[in-house]
Amino acid sequence: xxxxxxxxxxxxxxxxxxxxxxxxxxxxxxxxxxxxxxxxxxxxxxxxxxxxxxxxxxxxxxxxxxxxxxxxxxxxxxxxxxxxxxxxxxxxxxxxxxxxxxxxxxxxxxxxxxxxxxxxxxxxxxxxxxxxxxxxxxxxxxxxxxxxxxxxxxxxxxxxxxxxxxxxxxxxxxxxxxxxxxxxxxxxxxxxxxxxxxxxxxxxxxxxxxxxxxxxxxxxxxxxxxxxxxxxxxxxxxxxxxxxxxxxxxxxxxxxxxxxxxxxxxxxxxxxxxxxxxxxxxxxxxxxxxxxxxxxxxxxxxxxxxxxxxxx
Amino acid sequence: xxxxxxxxxxxxxxxxxxxxxxxxxxxxxxxxxxxxxxxxxxxxxxxxxxxxxxxxxxxxxxxxxxxxxxxxxxxxxxxxxxxxxxxxxxxxxxxxxxxxxxxxxxxxxxxxxxxxxxxxxxxxxxxxxxxxxxxxxxxxxxxxxxxxxxxxxxxxxxxxxxxxxxxxxxxxxxxxxxxxxxxxxxxxxxxxxxxxxxxxxxxxxxxxxxxxxxxxxxxxxxxxxxxxxxxxxxxxxxxxxxxxxxxxxxxxxxxxxxxxxxxxxxxxxxxxxxxxxxxxxxxxxxxxxxxxxxxxxxxxxxxxxxxxxxxxxxxxxxxxxxxxxxxxxxxxxxxxxxxxxxxxxxxxxxxxxxxxxxxxxxxxxxxxxxxxxxxxxxxxxxxxxxxxxxxxxxxxxxxxxxxxxxxxxxxxxxxxxxxxxxxxxxxxxxxxxxxxxxxxxxxxxxxxxxxxxxxxxxxxxxxxxxxxxxxxxxxxxxxxxxxxxxxxxxxxxxxxxxxxxxxxxxxxxxxxxxxxxxxxxxxxxxxxxxxxxxxxxxxxxxxxx
Numbered sequence: 091x092x093x094x095x096x097x098x099x100x101x102x103x104x105x106x107x108x109x110x111x112x113x114x115x116x117x118x119x120x121x122x123x124x125x126x127x128x129x130x131x132x133x134x135x136x137x138x139x140x141x142x143x144x145x146x147x148x149x150x151x152x153x154x155x156x157x158x159x160x161x162x163x164x165x166x167x168x169x170x171x172x173x174x175x176x177x178x179x180x181x182x183x184x185x186x187x188x189x190x191x192x193x194x195x196x197x198x199x200x201x202x203x204x205x206x207x208x209x210x211x212x213x214x215x216x217x218x219x220x221x222x223x224x225x226x227x228x229x230x231x232x233x234x235x236x237x238x239x240x241x242x243x244x245x246x247x248x249x250x251x252x253x254x255x256x257x258x259x260x261x262x263x264x265x266x267x268x269x270x271x272x273x274x275x276x277x278x279x280x281x282x283x284x285x286x287x288x289x290x291x292x293x294x295x296x297x298x299x300x301x302x303x304x305x306x307x308x309x310x311x312x313x314x315x316x317x318x319x320x321x322x323x324x325x326x327x328x329x330x331x332x333x334x335x336x337x338x339x340x341x342x343x344x345x346x347x348x349x350x351x352x353x354x355x356x357x358x359x360x361x362x363x364x365x366x367x368x369x370x371x372x373x374x375x376x377x378x379x380x381x382x383x384x385x386x387x388x389x390x391x392x393x394x395x396x397x398x399x400x401x402x
Numbered sequence: 403x404x405x406x407x408x409x410x411x412x413x414x415x416x417x418x419x420x421x422x423x424x425x426x427x428x429x430x431x432x433x434x435x436x437x438x439x440x441x442x443x444x445x446x447x448x449x450x451x452x453x454x455x456x457x458x459x460x461x462x463x464x465x466x467x468x469x470x471x472x473x474x475x476x477x478x479x480x481x482x483x484x485x486x487x488x489x490x491x492x493x494x495x496x497x498x499x500x501x502x503x504x505x506x507x508x509x510x511x512x513x514x515x516x517x518x519x520x521x522x523x524x525x526x527x528x529x530x531x532x533x534x535x536x537x538x539x540x541x542x543x544x545x546x547x548x549x550x551x552x553x554x555x556x557x558x559x560x561x562x563x564x565x566x567x568x569x570x571x572x573x574x575x576x577x578x579x580x581x582x583x584x585x586x587x588x589x590x591x592x593x594x595x596x597x598x599x600x601x602x603x604x605x606x607x608x609x610x611x612x613x614x615x616x617x618x619x620x621x622x623x624x625x626x627x628x629x630x631x632x633x634x635x636x637x638x639x640x641x642x643x644x645x646x647x648x649x650x651x652x653x654x655x656x657x658x659x660x661x662x663x664x665x666x667x668x669x670x671x672x673x674x675x676x677x678x679x680x681x682x683x684x685x686x687x688x689x690x691x692x693x694x695x696x697x698x699x700x701x702x703x704x705x706x707x708x709x710x711x712x713x714x715x716x717x718x719x720x721x722x723x724x725x726x727x728x729x730x731x732x733x734x735x736x737x738x739x740x741x742x743x744x745x746x747x748x749x750x751x752x753x754x755x756x757x758x759x760x761x762x763x764x765x766x767x768x769x770x771x772x773x774x775x776x777x778x779x780x781x782x783x784x785x786x787x788x789x790x791x792x793x794x795x796x797x798x799x800x801x802x803x804x805x806x807x808x809x810x811x812x813x814x815x816x817x818x819x820x821x822x823x824x825x826x827x828x829x830x831x832x833x834x835x836x837x838x839x840x841x842x843x844x845x846x847x848x849x850x851x852x853x854x855x856x857x858x859x860x861x862x863x864x865x866x867x868x869x870x871x872x873x874x875x876x877x878x879x880x881x882x883x884x885x886x887x888x889x890x891x892x893x894x895x896x897x898x899x900x901x902x903x904x905x906x907x908x909x910x911x912x913x914x915x916x917x918x919x920x921x922x923x924x925x926x927x928x929x930x931x932x933x934x935x936x937x938x939x940x941x942x943x944x945x946x947x
Contacts, residue, residue, distance in 0.1 A: 164804050168733030186738075187800055223843060281842050332592050337858065347800050364663060366681050 120326035130394040143383030151199040158193035163348040165189035172366045183368040186358060187348075191372045198373070201351050205266055205330050205335045212270035214324050217277025222313050224278065225285025226304065236282070236283020242275040247330070248252060248337055255343040261349070265344040269334050273327060278324055284316040318395040326388035329381035336377050352377050431671050436947055437652040439928070441676040442659040442668055446633050452615035453523075457860035459840075462581055462938035464636060467654075469584035470531065470619035470645070472502050472561070473575055475844055476728050480935050481755040481896070483575045487516070487562075487585060487622075487645070491575075491783050497568030497890060504559040509643040511621045518555030523588040525553035525563075527610035536580035538843050542566060544572065570889050572755060576845035581938050586611075587620035594618065619880035624649045624943035633658045640940070650930070650946035652801070663868050669694060669923055675947075676924040676931065685741045688923035695926050699933035700744065702751040703840035703918040704849070705795070707787070709803065709911040711873040713833050715785065719909060720777035724770040726763045726913050728805045733765075736798045746917035747824065748903040749839075749853045753890070753935040756846045756899030762907065770809045782810025787834035789815050790821040795836050795853040798915065802836075827871055830861065839868065846889055846899045853912060854879040854902050879905060 109126075113119035119211075131137055150157065159179065165188035175191075176185040182191040215234035224235040242250070288294060289312065297311050338344035339353025346355070352373040359370030409661075433442045445460035447477055453465045456599040473491070485491070488502040508516035543566025544552050565574060576725045581726040582908075591611035598609050601701075611620070619627035625638035625647065636656040640649045658673060659665045665677035666684040670691065672937045680688060688694045709716040709725065716722070727749075737747040748758045774780060789799040796817070818826075827835045841848040856869035857880055863870050867877075879902060886898040906912060924931050930944040 164406055164807065166800050167737055167804075171737050186797060187804070188737075342817050346817065347796070348803055358796075361681070362683060365687070 093372050100146075102136060107374070124236070127394045131390050134390045136386045137140065140383045140386025140388075140390060143379060144387055147199055147204065147380055148382065151203050152195055154196040154200060158190075160193040162189065162194045162197035165281060166301035168283055172362065172369065174366070175368050176373075182372045183366075185216070185355070186362065191355075195352070195372060195376050198350040198352050198355065198376070199380075200351060201262065205262075205269070206331055208266045209270045209273060209331050210328075213274040214277055214344045216270075217274040218281045218313055218316060218320055221278035221281025221283075222285050222308050222316060225282035226308050226312055228291050230232040232282075235278070239275040239278050242272065243279075245272075247272045250283050251334055251338060252341070252343065255338060258393060260343045260346060262345040265338045267333060268338070269331055272334075273331065276327070277320055277323060280319055281313075285312050288312060288315050322388060322392040322395055325391050327386060328384035328388070332377060332381050332384070338381060341343055349385055357399045371373065405560065411723070418838070435653075436580075437941060439651050439654045439945055439947075440674045441654070441656045441678055442662050442665040442674040443656045443676075445636065446536040446659055446660065447655060448630065448632065449620070450616040451588065451627060451630055452533075452612055453581050453621075454528040454536070454610075455612060456581065457533070457535040459772065459853040461935075463940045464638070464656075465584055466623070466940070467625050467638060467942055468619060468623040469581070469586070470516075470623050470626045471527075471579060471585065473578050473689070475576075475579050475935070475939060477934060477939060479754065481572075481757075481842070483572070483579065487521070493571045497571070498665045499575060500563040500565070500567055501570075502561040502563070503757045504561065505645060506559065508591075508622065508645050510590065510620070511626045511641045511643050512587055512590050512620065513643065514587055514589045516585065516622055517558045517588075518561040519558075520588045521585050522525075522550075522553050522555045523689075524585045524711040525583070526550055527586070527591075527612075529553075529581050530606055531610050532611050533612075534578075534821050535580065535842075538577050538582050539582045542569070542577075555838045559566055566938065567888065568890070569887055570892075571843050571897050572892050572895060573847055573887055576755075577843050579778050582844040585622065585797075586615070586939060587622070590620040591615065604821055624941070625654060625667075647943070651942075654942050656827045668925070669925065670712040672925065673870040675928055676726050676922050678922050680921055680923050682741050685921055685923065688714070693926050694923055696921060696923055697931055697933050698741070698919050698921040700752045701840075701920045702754065702844065702849075702936050703744065703838050704746060704749060705798070705836070705915050705918065706749075707834060707836045707913040707915065708868065708872045709834055709913075710830065710832055711875070711911055712830060713785070715779065715783050716833065716911065717776075718777040720773040721779065722755055722909065724773035726779070726808075727766040727770040727773070728802070728806050729763070729913055730765040730914060731761070731763065731915065734798055734801055735916065738794050741919065741921055742794065743916040743918050745915065747907060747914050749849050749906055749912070749914055750846050750899060750903055751841065751917050754844065755847050756896035756903075757899045758903040758907075759906075760907065765805060767805070767808045774809060774811070775916055780810075780850075782812065784812040785833045786814045786816050787833045788815050788826055789822050789836055791817050792820075795838075796944055799836050828866060830871055830873055835872075840918075841936075846895075847883070848881050850886065850899055850902055853906055853910065855883045856880055868912070874911050880905055 093332045098348065103145050108122045110118065110122065113122055139281050163186065167188045170188040172186060173184045175181065177183065180190050182195065184190055209278055220235055224232045249269040254271055255264050258264040258267065294311060296305060297307055335344055336353030339351040340357040342357065345351030355373040356370045362369050409880050443460065447458040448461050449458065449460065449463065450456050471486045473483045474486045476484040487504055487508060489500045489505045491500060493500055504518055504609065510516050521797065525539060526549045528536055529544045530546045554562055556562055566800055569900065593616035595611050596609060596613050598604065600607055617630055622643065624644050627643045628639045629637040633673040635851060638654040640652050642648065659668065662679055662681040662684045665679060666687060668674045669677040669688065672906055685696065689696050709722060711717045721736060731745045745761055746752065747761045747763055750757045752759065787799060788834040789796055799815050801813060806813045823835065826832050839849065839852060852867045854869060854876060856874060856876055857876040858866050859870065859873060869876060882902055886895055889895040920933050922933055927947055929946045934940050
């Protein structure tokens with residue numbers, strides 16, 4: 091960037107270069123668009139707060155080993171069971187096995203991120219592909235794919251995920267798979283709707299005239315158009331994914347002991363809710379904050395990425 | 403507008419204040435009647451009140467308070483027996499014939515006289531209807547065909563019981579304290595029998611009053627069963643024809659309350675006199691309240707972790723021993739099972755003949771590591787454990803997982819509901835299992851049989867004892883257990899069970915952790931409220947207010 095600034099012929103500020111309405115290169119055009127998006131996004135303070143929460147979550151997960159004062163799985167059953175928050179050495183108290191709740195929350199953030207990332211990596215591409223093919227091909231392909239999607243949509247997400255986990259056996263990997271399997275249909279619907287709106291546009295006709303195969307058209311020219319709305323939807327769904335994972339953990343079908351999964355932590359703290367409120371409350375607050383962060387971020391992204399509002 | 407609102411408000415406030423004054427005049431909490439005992443109790447397991455059919459924990463308490471037996475456990479020393487309906491008894495020299503002499507002038511609650519004929523018919527119906535507890539009688543060689551010969555009345559007050567082998571008399575008498583041997587009113591029940599079409603499984607043309615006795619009553623105990631409404635209430639009323647000391651209270655009402663916290667709140671408010679299903683947290687709260695008190699008694703259920711001997715690693719004797727050193731008994735006893743159990747490492751619960759009160763194992767990671775190294779597993783290994791999704795077993799399993807981890811053994815917990823884990827356990831496809839075993843009748847043989855006998859270790863084995871389920875092939879111990887069953891001398895018999903327990907303690911694939919304690923919270927104005935050593939000895943007769 092500094093080079094650009096020192097470049098005498100242009101003599102433009104960084105901002106002017108990005109905002110230019112006559113970009114000199116593809117790179118400049120793309121950067122310009124990204125900059126506009128960022129400006130719209132950062133104008134929304136709540137969205138920035140959401141982003142901060144998520145960045146903090148990622149940092150905490152990366153440095154959990156360094157930050158956690160105790161082991162997340164080995165506790166002191168005899169000496170430090172059910173200590174209240176603020177006890178020396180145990181900032182958020184301890185659980186029924188004498189484990190430090192703060193350490194478990196920090197290590198649990200890794201599981202939460204793992205679930206979110208894997209679900210997004212599995213479900214979003216499936217939904218995108220199914221939706222784009224369905225929308226572009228039309229006819230019986232569309233009918234078959236959309237009816238399958240309808241079948242998945244006919245069940246409440248958590249109930250379907252429960253059924254899958256019950257069939258595949260409890261465990262964090264199976265929970266991730268089950269959530270991914272149940273969360274792609276809405277993405278397919280969105281992708282299909284976007285595809286329908288672009289499939290008859292001139293540029294698609296032009297690409298086809300030049301002899302592009304249907305696969306190439308879908309992959310290179312249709313799918314990119316669906317991505318931005320999909321990103322928004324996935325981000326907004328993150329909170330739901332966290333809650334589903336926590337729900338499965340709560341029912342004993344998600345992460346298995348001694349993994350510090352937040353939902354499972356709430357489940358084990360439920361027995362002490364009358365007298366030792368912190369055991370269930372702390373992971374509950376963690377889930378609340380992270381879900382809120384993703385919701386705010388998703389809202390901000392929707393406003394920022396909405397093509398109708400992109401002034402250029 | 404504002405003005406009229408204020409006026410309304412004033413009227414409302416006045417009436418609210420008035421009603422407060424009126425309410426303050428009455429006692430602030432509901433008190434139970436002075437002649438009635440009200441217990442909060444989760445009795446959703448009751449499916450039948452027929453003593454020949456009932457084999458559930460809650461029903462045991464109802465049956466033992468409403469029916470009489472020939473003999474009962476002596477609560478001062480539960481390794482002994484005392485007469486109930488029987489005044490005295492003799493055992494023949496060959497050990498096959500038991501002759502009971504009944505007390506004179508016995509009467510049922512209905513007013514009908516209680517004779518040896520009623521006793522004989524009670525045995526006959528229990529054997530013939532052949533429900534879950536019938537095995538306690540049929541193990542003495544009784545069948546539907548010979549029961550009228552083997553259990554018969556020779557005169558009004560003499561009942562003769564013949565067994566097929568010279569069993570230890572203590573074994574036979576202990577089994578006769580089970581509720582299945584309760585005496586029912588023959589005359590009364592015969593008025594209520596229903597015809598049945600005989601089939602291959604059931605050869606008799608009537609149901610021996612089973613359908614009526616499911617909710618009916620035909621006994622002679624300290625209390626009469628007045629009413630049982632499933633998951634709602636059980637009402638007992640004093641029996642004035644009772645042959646022993648009459649009950650202190652006129653009525654006992656069991657209210658079905660499932661939740662520990664609900665029972666605690668009702669107990670604190672005085673809505674109930676006794677809360678029977680308190681969890682450790684609520685128990686703490688009750689023990690700190692000056693108006694309330696706690697009663698507790700060890701029960702005949704032990705919790706254990708078992709190691710399937712089909713797993714090559716778990717079959718190594720050093721591994722078995724190492725695992726016994728890898729349970730944090732002290733911490734578990736002080737926290738997870740505080741108040742609901744006490745550390746107990748032998749298979750016979752306290753109070754049973756031949757009990758061995760030895761807890762030699764302590765958490766000792768260094769020693770366990772040494773043993774694992776000796777077994778060639780210095781680097782540890784991975785193993786799974788099936789755990790039922792209930793407390794306290796999940797808590798103990800997690801604690802065990804941590805201590806095993808310290809010795810390098812990686813334990814994976816496989817949770818499931820009771821049915822899943824038990825089915826897997828019975829099919830012998832588990833690595834490890836954590837569960838409990840409650841004795842079926844108050845005799846050492848009940849637990850000894852399951853922990854130490856395994857007559858056929860093949861997968862087709864019929865006798866699915868715990869030893870079989872864990873593929874522990876022990877022909878010598880199987881023989882010893884059988885011999886103990888036939889030992890007439892009580893002291894010798896006790897010694898034999900102690901030696902069996904030592905064998906299991908040393909080399910058995912069972913890490914026995916604790917014995918269950920039953921706890922009840924009660925209001926301090928109750929007198930003589932006690933829990934017995936088994937579920938059929940929680941007598942409410944002596945309780946007064």
